[in-house]
Amino acid sequence: MSRLDSHLETALARIGQAGQRRHLRASALSPNGRIVRNGRELVDFSSNDYLGLARHPLLIERAREWTARDGAGSGASRLVTGTSDAHLALEAKIAAFKHTEAALVFASGWQANTAMIPALLTAMPGAAVFCDRLIHASMHAGLAMAGVRQHRFRHNDLDHLEALLADKGVNAPARLILTESVFSMDGDRADMARLCDIAERHDAVLYVDEAHATGVLGPQGRGLCAHVPGRVDVTMGTFSKALGGFGAYVTGSQVLIDYLVNTASGFVFTTAPPPAVLGAIDAALDLIPGMDAERAHLATLGKRLRDGLAALGIDHGASSTQIVPAMVGTEADALALSARLEAAGLLASAIRPPTVPPGTSRLRIALRATHGEADIDALLGAIGGAR
Ligand SMILES: Cc1ncc(COP(=O)(O)O)c(C=O)c1O
Structure with a gap:
C-alpha cells in the first residue's frame, strides 16, 4: 500500500459508513430498451438513451463512415489543427437546429459547463450569480473554478429568485x-417564459442547461428554450443523452461563440472531438426533428408511470417528463428497493446523496421510447410487490 493509499482507504471508509460507497458495474445497452448486466437481460430504466438512438443503425453507420474517411483521432486542439470542415459544418447544423446565430461543440457537457462558466464570469467582473439549488454538479464545479459566491434559490422557486435579485443583485455590476x-x-x-421575464427585468444574463430536454421536448425536440426564441443568452446541452452519442454543444450569439473560442479553457486546451463522435451527432440531428411519435410515446409512458406511482402512494415530485423519481427517503431503502427490482429483471438505479439532497434518496426512473406500456406495468407491479 502506498503512502497515498492509506489516506484514500480512510476516506473511502468514511464514504462507506455514510452508505454512499459506489462501484462500477459493467452493462451493455440493447436496442430494445433492455440492458445486459452480469449476463442477464434487464429492462433498463436507468440509461439516458431516451430515444433509443445509441444503437441506431444510422448513427453507427455514420460514425463508421466518418472514421473511415477522416481517421480515428482529430490530431490536435481546435485552435491548432483540430478544426475540420466537419466540425464547422456540424456547428452550423446545430445552430440551424436550435435557431440560433452560432454553436460550438465541446467534448462533454461536464467540460462545457466547467469551461464556460469561469470564462463568462471573467468577462463580467463582480457579477452576482444566482442558481437553482438543484443545478447539475458540473455547473457547481464551474462556479467553484470561477471562485465566485453563489446565491442559490429554492428549486424552481422563481419568487425566491426575484427576491434574491432585488436584494443581492441590485448593486452588482452584472447578474448571471x-x-x-x-x-x-x-x-x-x-x-422558461417567466425566467426570461425575470432576467430581462433585472438585466441578468440567462444560462440554461438543456441536457435532458434536447431531443425530447420542445418543437422538433429543440428543447424548452425553443419556446422562448432569442431570449436565453447561453443554451447548452449534451449529445450523450437523447441524441445517443457523446459530446456537448453551446448555442447563442456569434459574439458568445467567438468569446468562448478564445477563452473557455476546456475548449482551448483539449483535443478536438474525433470523426466518429461528430458522425454520430450529425446522424442524430438528421433523425431528431422527425421523432414526434417517439416523443409522444415517451409522454404517454411518463403519465402512466406517474399515475401508477401515485396509486401506490409513492411521491414522484413535480416530474412532467421522461425522468420520473420514485422518492424512497433513506439511502438504505433506495438501495434495497433497487436490488429487489434488479432481482425481478428491472434496472432502476438508486440515486443517493451527494447527487440528491439528504433524505430524498430515490429510484431515478428514466424512460426510453423503446419501452412499452407492459414494461411500465411490470415496473409498477414489482415496486408495489417489493414494499
Ligand atoms: C444537467 C446536466 N448537465 C450536464 C451533464 C454532463 O453532460 P455529459 O454527460 O455530456 O458530460 C449532465 C449529465 O451527465 C447533466 O445531467
Whole structure:
C-alpha cells in the first residue's frame, strides 16, 4: 500500500459508513430498451438513451463512415489543427437546429459547463450569480473554478429568485442566472417564459442547461428554450443523452461563440472531438426533428408511470417528463428497493446523496421510447410487490 493509499482507504471508509460507497458495474445497452448486466437481460430504466438512438443503425453507420474517411483521432486542439470542415459544418447544423446565430461543440457537457462558466464570469467582473439549488454538479464545479459566491434559490422557486435579485443583485455590476430546463434527478421543468421575464427585468444574463430536454421536448425536440426564441443568452446541452452519442454543444450569439473560442479553457486546451463522435451527432440531428411519435410515446409512458406511482402512494415530485423519481427517503431503502427490482429483471438505479439532497434518496426512473406500456406495468407491479 502506498503512502497515498492509506489516506484514500480512510476516506473511502468514511464514504462507506455514510452508505454512499459506489462501484462500477459493467452493462451493455440493447436496442430494445433492455440492458445486459452480469449476463442477464434487464429492462433498463436507468440509461439516458431516451430515444433509443445509441444503437441506431444510422448513427453507427455514420460514425463508421466518418472514421473511415477522416481517421480515428482529430490530431490536435481546435485552435491548432483540430478544426475540420466537419466540425464547422456540424456547428452550423446545430445552430440551424436550435435557431440560433452560432454553436460550438465541446467534448462533454461536464467540460462545457466547467469551461464556460469561469470564462463568462471573467468577462463580467463582480457579477452576482444566482442558481437553482438543484443545478447539475458540473455547473457547481464551474462556479467553484470561477471562485465566485453563489446565491442559490429554492428549486424552481422563481419568487425566491426575484427576491434574491432585488436584494443581492441590485448593486452588482452584472447578474448571471443559471438553471436547467429539465432537472436531471427530478424530471421537472423550469418555467422558461417567466425566467426570461425575470432576467430581462433585472438585466441578468440567462444560462440554461438543456441536457435532458434536447431531443425530447420542445418543437422538433429543440428543447424548452425553443419556446422562448432569442431570449436565453447561453443554451447548452449534451449529445450523450437523447441524441445517443457523446459530446456537448453551446448555442447563442456569434459574439458568445467567438468569446468562448478564445477563452473557455476546456475548449482551448483539449483535443478536438474525433470523426466518429461528430458522425454520430450529425446522424442524430438528421433523425431528431422527425421523432414526434417517439416523443409522444415517451409522454404517454411518463403519465402512466406517474399515475401508477401515485396509486401506490409513492411521491414522484413535480416530474412532467421522461425522468420520473420514485422518492424512497433513506439511502438504505433506495438501495434495497433497487436490488429487489434488479432481482425481478428491472434496472432502476438508486440515486443517493451527494447527487440528491439528504433524505430524498430515490429510484431515478428514466424512460426510453423503446419501452412499452407492459414494461411500465411490470415496473409498477414489482415496486408495489417489493414494499
Ligand atoms: C444537467 C446536466 N448537465 C450536464 C451533464 C454532463 O453532460 P455529459 O454527460 O455530456 O458530460 C449532465 C449529465 O451527465 C447533466 O445531467
